[in-house]
Amino acid sequence: MTPPRVGEGPEGPGPELSFGEGRISGVLSVVLAALSLGAVLCFRFPALLTTPELRAVYPMELVRGLLFACLLLSLGLGLLSALLARRLLLPAIGIGLAGAAVLLGGAWVEVAGPVPRSPHLGLDWFVLDLLVLALLFVPLERWLPRRPRQRVFRVGWPTDLAHFAASHLGVQAIALLALAPAALWLRLAPSGGWQDRVAAQPVALQLAAIVGLADAVQYGVHRAFHRVPRLWRFHAIHHSSRELDWLAGSRLHLVDILATRAAVLLVLEVAGFAAGALTAYLVFVSFHAVWIHANLRSRLPGLRHLIVTPQFHHWHHAQEAEGLDVNFAVHLPVIDRIFGTHRLPGERWPAATGIEGDPVPDGWLQQLAWPFTRGGPSGAG
Numbered sequence: 001m002t003p004p005r006v007g008e009g010p011e012g013p014g015p016e017l018s019f020g021e022g023r024i025s026g027v028l029s030v031v032l033a034a035l036s037l038g039a040v041l042c043f044r045f046p047a048l049l050t051t052p053e054l055r056a057v058y059p060m061e062l063v064r065g066l067l068f069a070c071l072l073l074s075l076g077l078g079l080l081s082a083l084l085a086r087r088l089l090l091p092a093i094g095i096g097l098a099g100a101a102v103l104l105g106g107a108w109v110e111v112a113g114p115v116p117r118s119p120h121l122g123l124d125w126f127v128l129d130l131l132v133l134a135l136l137f138v139p140l141e142r143w144l145p146r147r148p149r150q151r152v153f154r155v156g157w158p159t160d161l162a163h164f165a166a167s168h169l170g171v172q173a174i175a176l177l178a179l180a181p182a183a184l185w186l187r188l189a190p191s192g193g194w195q196d197r198v199a200a201q202p203v204a205l206q207l208a209a210i211v212g213l214a215d216a217v218q219y220g221v222h223r224a225f226h227r228v229p230r231l232w233r234f235h236a237i238h239h240s241s242r243e244l245d246w247l248a249g250s251r252l253h254l255v256d257i258l259a260t261r262a263a264v265l266l267v268l269e270v271a272g273f274a275a276g277a278l279t280a281y282l283v284f285v286s287f288h289a290v291w292i293h294a295n296l297r298s299r300l301p302g303l304r305h306l307i308v309t310p311q312f313h314h315w316h317h318a319q320e321a322e323g324l325d326v327n328f329a330v331h332l333p334v335i336d337r338i339f340g341t342h343r344l345p346g347e348r349w350p351a352a353t354g355i356e357g358d359p360v361p362d363g364w365l366q367q368l369a370w371p372f373t374r375g376g377p378s379g380a381g
Helices: 025-043 060-084 089-103 123-143 157-169 172-186 193-199 203-227 231-239 254-271 275-291 310-316 333-339 362-372
Strands: none
Touching: 025 060, 025 123, 060 310, 123 157, 123 203, 123 275, 157 254, 157 362, 172 254, 193 203, 193 333, 193 362, 203 231, 203 254, 203 275, 203 333, 203 362, 231 254
């Protein structure tokens, strides 16, 4: 199978960005300015926009300094883009958003406290997570790229950014829906004595048990999404990315997210793991899920037998026949070995990722609606 040329989408050359034409600086200006404006709005409306669990732990002086630096950088990049670009739309948007953030108070907005607990959007979590992940993985992908020609702003990145935003800005609603089965079980079923014993174990031991138990559940759910045609309609969205990187893992339909999280949280809550161990697992998942999709070549050959690596998971996204219906585990490759679905052919990587024929449309709204339409996929992958 001939691999797709980097920079081409389903209809030919995609909207990739090149140095020297002003679009990269323009996009960076818009992204940084939008994040800065979001941060300023969080200062302005903390009860509505910020996550209560995070408010008490923010190093405010550091946050304000970072916000100030982002505002300066977005303005500078906007001016650079205006000098280089043929069109002034991107720099105008970037400078406009940065100007709006400054007019709203910039990094100097005071927050009156204490902030009461209330239903919230979680805009602070979106801004913080996007910034941290981008600062960590973008340089790593430039330093150790699996596909050196793949660019940061590759085909489909706006769609994946929209998926990232939807899952983060809707984090409270998603969490409540995902926890609903567990909450119902805990109300109806009597509490077992094993739960107190589980919660009393060392956090490291609980974390190891959580990783194994959660991945066993995820393996079953994941495999069902591949084997059941009606479920594959939703999971096909995740497999539609032709170029994998740190942001591509965010491309998940909300039905896919809810089903997987609900199943995992039901088992973990019933098992009785302590809150500290569950929090440690969530931190681990936040980075590991991004890493296994990243455009990174593996430098840890011994690790791939113990934990899922980018090479292992990229084979799960492969187009060629030997990559179909393999590597369903998210954390532990041994689960695939047990069920006979393990595939890791030496040092080779798949020639191409995505779904052959590119049946999935681009755009977040289009992908959200696509599984419900007649044009959605009818077979499992």
